[in-house]
Amino acid sequence: MTSKRLNVIPSRMVLMQLRLRQKGAEQGYKLLKKKSDALTMKFRSMLNEIADKKEKMSEDIKDSVLKLSKAKYVTGEGLVHNVIESVQQPSTTIKMGVENIAGVRIPMFDMINDSSEGTELRGLGKGRKQIKNAEKKFTSSLSLLIKLASLQVAFVTLDDAIKKTNRRVNALEHVVLPRLKTTISFVNSELDEQEREEFYRLKKVSDKKKIKLKKAFLEKQKREKEKRKQQEELMGFNEMENEKEISIDKEGEEGEEGDEDEDLNVYDSDPEDLLSQFQDNEEIIF
């Protein structure tokens, strides 16, 4: 279906180039397959981890909110307002590192807690301890969340990377390689065909030459016969004059015939020599 061949002129050079390309494609296919396998393995191990972390996170946050409610109960509703209003510069930030998995860059988050300020401002008398508790709990939730975020980002990035790699792998396996293969076999068969054609052509040429030579030979024979006839006719005139000369001439004619036989042999062997010469030439050419 997709194994249409490439549009190339069948020649030995093209065949060599195609073979090189096929080799390259096969190598690329192997490498990409390995990459895809490595990514998939990492991905699989990540799936369960994410599911676990999500569940844990949901429990953890519930706990955190409970702790905050306790703090609120002690300090009163003013706390919420106070906290929201007092926000200024963030003391907790995120550090993003990059991890490399099989050539795929995956961002990894890490929390930086610069707790030099902020916490002291919220010491509201007796509720201080409760607030501190809630803060601790939320910080631990946040660190859990950051891990989850790292996993989540890695999940999405890997998912993308795997899809991309698989697409390439499939393209190589199902489109590029079959196409190259059919093209190579096409070029091969075409070259064979050319060779056969060439051989047949040479044979035909030598056959034609043979026929030509035979014709030439026959014509020569004909001419010779005519000549003989004329000579005989001439002899006929001379017969009356001298009978002895005829017998001598006849002997001469027999000798000539023998010569002609030798000529025939020469012509017969000639085309074969030609053919073998052609074949020699052919080997030299290719």
Add this chain to the structure above:
Amino acid sequence: MSKTRYQPREDLYFAIIGDRDTVTGFLLTGMGNSVLKSNSNFLVVDQKTSQEEVEQTFHRLTNDENIAIIIINQTIANTIRHLIDSYEKTIPTVIEIPSKNKKFDFSTDYIMGKLQKMLKKKK
């Protein structure tokens, strides 16, 4: 499919869209940033907050390149589900957390949705 190369950075922030208690709790950790009121990295959503405001904040936060993680309550996420589902960037990443007094529903979480499909496929 975005073709961004991730560079290591150190000055990224959280962002949070949530109900009053959740936001307060996370602000206690010192992740809040409100040097400019219009540019703060948190939004308290209550009955008075309009849907439009939530959507706008979501847009603003997702297009802020200083933000790495957006934390959002699931009940609020449900109101802007169409935005979250069509959200394609990897950074900032959106994390849904359970809302107060509500059980976390794993089936609506967009990452979990994908995950569950794959886990099923594996089996």
